[in-house]
Amino acid sequence: MKLEFILNDKAVSLEVDPMKRLLDILREDFGLTGTKESCGEGECGACTVLLDGKPVTSCLVNAVHAENKQVVTSEGIAQKPLGKLLIACFDETNAVQCGFCFPGFLVSSYYYLKNDGEPNLEKIKTALSGNICRCTGYQKIFDSVMMACHRKQEQEK
Amino acid sequence: MKFYKPKNLTELFQISEKIAGKKYFLAGGTDINVQIKKKMITDEPIIYINHLEELQGIRETDESIIIGSLCSYQELLNSPLIAKYLPFFRASLVNFASPLLQTMATIGGNIANGSPTADVTPLLLVLDAQIILMAKSKMRHIPLRDFFTGYKQFNLKKNEIIGGVQITKNAETGYKTFYKKVGSRKALTIAKVALAGLKNSEEYKLAVGSLNEYPRRLSKIEEYLASTNTPESVKLEELLKQEITPISDMRSDKDYRFQVCLNLLLEFIQI
């Protein structure tokens, strides 16, 4: 099929098997290797991207499903003000170890920060519950998102 | 793998009629893509349905709420109609998979995949939901409890699809409600045991998941509870043995599942 969609705010199109996974399209056809594959079964969140603004595991999304939709990857988020804010907080908190899970956490955290942003630990935990990290103990990740929520509130004052 | 994307329901039925063997309807894809990865689906035809408007949305009639089969968990959780009329149903869905899966996974896919562990099914069973089955020129409603006939076996005719489910607006009204899903962790967990229950002064409605070949109502226990003010745990245990057939698998063993189910039942009786 001819697949047209908006990738990180740019219209793109390509000829592709309708069942090809969005994850593979991003990595192989667009060289966006920030999106990672770990489990390939929806369990770990390493492949998280925004599809029409909502976080999904791109290993379970087929090409056909992305047609005419908006896809934003971790690379796209890293260019946005709230994405930059989050990255700075992750950095200051030393939340990242090997980093493999990180693009996924960035996408889920961004979605939370943008659409809710309340500095509430329980809510943050729920928002990140689809993402798994094998290195850290999560605490610093939660701390970073909390920090970003506070800073966003300050900026909005 | 042959792939089809019908323009509308009419075209869907034309395509599906021509396929003699096994075929899959791609809704949210959260089960299908895992099955492709595990090579449980190799070259069976796939018909994409997620874009079909006829199967989308949540509507109300005078007496009922109608949920299109393509409704995702997120849509259910965000729906004002569900929040207004079926708050217990809504609250029970919060722990489905993870927020990342809730965006994609559909209610129709959950039922049709036919897993004994499907979260939505025990809830729909105690709400006495009807399932809407659609074919080329016909539509029928049957009680969901009559839909399952065995492990991944359904009362579904060739070329029928799930159109949606229908729940009466007062399905929860006046009942005390109970739902517990027991798994190894809070998010992303497949139920080892799940119990849904409703009760009022006259009747009891109970359904379990992960304890039989398909989720089902516990009719014998419902009758027993309605017939006595002082249920005995020995009797409950005896009836439960007749009603559930827990298995041992990688998630837990059968004795554990039996005991947890009994404990949940006793907890339900106390509410």
Ligand SMILES: Cc1cc2nc3c(=O)[nH]c(=O)nc-3n(C[C@H](O)[C@H](O)[C@H](O)COP(=O)(O)OP(=O)(O)OC[C@H]3O[C@@H](n4cnc5c(N)ncnc54)[C@H](O)[C@@H]3O)c2cc1C
């Ligand atoms: C990481 C992970 C976690 C999960 N957690 C849970 C959980 O907590 N609880 C739970 O219950 N499930 C869970 N699941 C299973 C799955 O997400 C659900 O069963 C989901 O609701 C399936 O819906 P879908 O739209 O994605 O189905 P699809 O994958 O699109 O389809 C599933 C099956 O249903 C059939 N089908 C779909 N729509 C129709 C229709 N309208 N008519 C007839 N047949 C149809 C398809 O042919 C296919 O056989 C999980 C899955 C993953 C990968």
Ligand code: FES
């Ligand atoms: S690779 Fe997609 S969720 Fe793990």
Ligand code: FES
């Ligand atoms: S930092 Fe290594 S998996 Fe999260």
